[in-house]
Amino acid sequence: TQLLEQSPQFLSIQEGENLTVYCNSSSVFSSLQWYRQEPGEGPVLLVTVVTGGEVKKLKRLTFQFGDARKDSSLHITAAQPGDTGLYLCAGLYAGGTSYGKLTFGQGTILTVHP
Amino acid sequence: NAGVMQNPRHLVRRRGQEARLRCSPMKGHSHVYWYRQLPEEGLKFMVYLQKENIIDESGMPKERFSAEFPKEGPSILRIQQVVRGDSAAYFCASSPQAGRHHEQYFGPGTRLTVT
Numbered sequence: 045t046q047l048l049e050q051s052p053q054f055l056s057i058q059e060g061e062n063l064t065v066y067c068n069s070s071s072v073f074s075s076l077q078w079y080r081q082e083p084g085e086g087p088v089l090l091v092t093v094v095t096g097g098e099v100k101k102l103k104r105l106t107f108q109f110g111d112a113r114k115d116s117s118l119h120i121t122a123a124q125p126g127d128t129g130l131y132l133c134a135g136l137y138a139g140g141t142s143y144g145k146l147t148f149g150q151g152t153i154l155t156v157h158p
Numbered sequence: 159n160a161g162v163m164q165n166p167r168h169l170v171r172r173r174g175q176e177a178r179l180r181c182s183p184m185k186g187h188s189h190v191y192w193y194r195q196l197p198e199e200g201l202k203f204m205v206y207l208q209k210e211n212i213i214d215e216s217g218m219p220k221e222r223f224s225a226e227f228p229k230e231g232p233s234i235l236r237i238q239q240v241v242r243g244d245s246a247a248y249f250c251a252s253s254p255q256a257g258r259h260h261e262q263y264f265g266p267g268t269r270l271t272v273t
Contacts, residue, residue, distance in 0.1 A: 077262075086162075086249050086264035087201070132201070144191055144206035144253070145214060146262060151200055 047071070050133055050149030057123055058157050065118045065152045067133035074138040076109055076116040077146070081130040113138070123156045130154075160185065162252050162265035170271045171240050179235040179268045183252030190233045191262060192225060195247040207233060240272045 049068045057063055067076065075094040079087035091100050093109035093116060100107045104127075106119040116133055133149040163182040171177050183190050192204040203217040207227040218225065222240075227233040237244055247269050251262040 079264075084266075084269075086164075086251075086266045089261070089263060092261065134201075144189060144262075145203045145217070146191070146193075146201075146251075147203070148193075148201040 048133055048135055048147055048149040050152055052152060053150060054153050054155075056155045056157070059124055060122050061156075063120050063123055063154070065131055065133075065154075066115070067117065067135075067149050068115045069135070070114065072113050072138045073135035073147075074113070075136045076113075077134045078107055078116070078118055079132040079134060081132060081151075083130075087132055087134075120154075123154075125156045125158050128154055128156050162187075162250055162263055164248075164250050164265035164268050166268060167266060168269050168271070170273060172273055173241055174239050177237040177240050177244070177270055179237075179248050179250075179270070181233040181235070181250030181252075181265060183233070183250075184254075184263055187252035187254050187263075189253045189255070190227050191251045191253075192233075192235050193249045193251065193264075195249065195267075197246070201249065204235075237270075240270070242272050245270055245272045 051066050075092055077092050078090045080090055081087040091107045093107055096111045096113045098109045104121045108117045131152045134146040162184055165180050169177055188209055190207045193201045194204055195201045205218045205225045206214040209227055210229050222238045224236045247267045249264050249267045251264045253262050
């Protein structure tokens with residue numbers, strides 16, 4: 045069973061602060077996805093990283109895929125109250141035969157206070 | 159450009175009844191995935207289907223659960239003789255083609271409550 049350990053589980057910060065969410069595994073993933081989920085809604089895809097060492101930026105969000113493709117991080121600069129939500133990492137296991145099965149981390153609940 | 163559509167959004171069933179959850183993928187997408195999100199747990203894969211084929215059902219409970227994606231019409235997740243433990247949010251995702259499974263776009267979910 046491939047596991048993605050996501051940390052921290054909860055994060056409560058003030059507006060303007062920076063933060064980093066981590067996603068770690070002992071397994072190699074062919075790709076890592078980051079999603080954001082609002083209460084009562086489905087996850088919304090933010091980014092996909094596929095190459096070891098890859099860095100992608102989306103405005104104030106920076107996503108990184110580890111060189112060995114076993115871990116990823118999401119860094120938010122100058123967080124705003126609108127960033128509040130549940131952030132999920134998910135990956136496609138590189139060694140499996142089910143190419144469509146996403147493995148999800150437990151999620152990070154981020155609260156940004158004004 | 160409509161996204162993934164799921165209905166109903168909320169479904170209440172008594173123990174022993176059947177639940178049918180529907181998913182229409184994004185236009186042009188031929189791959190459908192179902193996930194379940196139990197309270198206090200993360201999203202768990204259930205099944206992956208292409209048109210008229212089940213590709214991977216390794217996450218599906220062996221009994222009472224079934225899924226289909228017919229040539230015409232939406233994908234259906236069917237739960238027979240529901241029990242309280244089936245109460246969860248069920249999400250459908252779709253992707254455009256083989257080789258792009260990492261691009262899974264999710265619907266808003268169906269929240270099933272078993273009373």
